[in-house]
Amino acid sequence: MSPRPLVRLAGRSLLVHKLRSALSILGVVFGVAAVVAMSSVGEGARREAIEQVGALGIDSITVRARPGSAGPGLSLRDAEALAAVVPHLLSVAALREAALVARASERQMDVAAVGTVPSYERAARVRRARGRFLTDLDVKERKRVAILGASVARALFPLSEPCGERLLLGGDWYEVVGVLEGRAGGRGRGGPIRTRDINRAVLVPLPTLDRGGDSQPDGVDEVVLRLGESESVVEAAEVAKRVVGRTSGAAVDVIVPREILRQKERTQRIFNVVTGAIAAISLLVGGIGIMNIMLATVAERTREVGVRRALGATRRDIAAQFLVESSLLTATGGILGMVAGLGGSTLIQGLAGWPTALSPWMLLLALVTALGVGIGFGFYPAWQAAHLEPMEALRHD
């Protein structure tokens, strides 16, 4: 028995009661729509977390002076001590930060001026598009050279090659010697990972960055450490905390992106369980609706079953007919729900401003689940139809 006529037949039977069929799949439509919309929110949050953590690097640690704390801040001595003590260290870089205005000819832009050292390139995994990075000589001789983030280069020098040009940064003239590669995403929107937008940064030698009236001449805001293996970040973070406590006693936050990712994953798992539970409940309700309507259909078409049995349909043929019908119902519901879910997800992104993302697997899973509901909840009515006694079914009116 080929499936095509079966599907056509099922479609025809469902169209006999258009309103009834439409109402019966509402549960599945809403269930699938809710699953798709909610999982798109979850997936969006997950991708954002990964992007943020990816920008920092899963194998990195950031030691940052706690903002607004009294007492001594971080200093270069801390950076040196960390470099000496923390195990599996690949690279370490101290940096100082200031929000300044950069100007070149008539154009200007608010930038994050970052005073740092050559090892920052490796520690923070920044990539150069053109020119060179900072050198030890730049730092030693306090050269006024600058490396521009991609957005800064585009904004200040839209038409010309920035390398070799000059720009005014917080009252001093700098020569542009390099441009960084643009980095997608990683724009921290609050939350535990406040990532610097490297695209809007201007990197200069650490001692060159003058913030005016620094209490400590060798004070730094942040030390970025990158480890040879991401497994050792937790251990390294512990060590870093103790080291800083001993050397300067500065109040610091040690940010471990890997741990933040773990935390987010845990939150995500809870979200997934809740979403899954809601999905299961709504699909259960949808499935009961389908079973209800299929039982009514079987009762209504008992005589048709009898006729078909007389004409040679086996029990399996009858069961297949009703199963195809219930599956067609829920598959239609699944597709409609998917469309509604996609609309809902777009709406959430537009109105609430949450990032949403959809994995094709999720859509496939939603559709397969809808089909599964059709088969699962259609099974009992189909079984019932298949086991009607042909003669009694024929006499039924």
Next chain:
Amino acid sequence: MVVAGAAGGKTLTVVVDLRGVGKTYVRGSREVTALEGLTLAVDEGEAVAIMGPSGSGKSTLLSLLGCLDRPTRGEYRLDGILVSTLDDDALSRIRNLRIGFVFQAFHLIPQLTVAENVETPLFYAGVSEAEGRRRALLALDRVGLSHRASHRPAELSGGEAQRAAVARALVTEPRLLLADEPTGNLDSVTGEEVASLLESVHREGRTVVLVTHNEALARRAGRVVRLRDGRIDDARESRT
């Protein structure tokens, strides 16, 4: 009286062969015997009318003959096949290929077109759609309903509906045509139409068993078997 059959030189001539068949239903705690010790043979090409008052076991006999049910006692051979012990799937196959049903209330499937109704047995026989459609149209042509092929059963008159049902019954070229009060829902004019259609089917050599209350219709069959209280009333069996 063994005569060489038309098909492949086989010597099967008895289409229906009931031997000591009985049927007992269990209704709640009591047993109801619907048929008892029934022995009946219908030869190929014969037309037999089964008559009898309500409750005489006509319907039960029809469901046994049509392989819709199994006897509780005795043996039933259809076309030489011992069907009284077959399982449900095998019985379905027998019904599909060897039996054509015509019901009192036509029993066309309302959501299908006339042609699709006629195709239905072929669909279960695994015949391809194109071939099924071709044979269905031939069968409809045979009963003079080609022009109604794409209509819905609800658009047909009673006589047309029963002719479509006959086309459906014949589309698989069954060995046995079973008709249950085929004219019972029809007025005398359309009833006559259907009766002569069945007659012509019989004249072409098809074995026909019909169950009816209608004496006139029964007499048009060559042989009348009368049932009483679940037994054949031998004294009143008549052949013309």
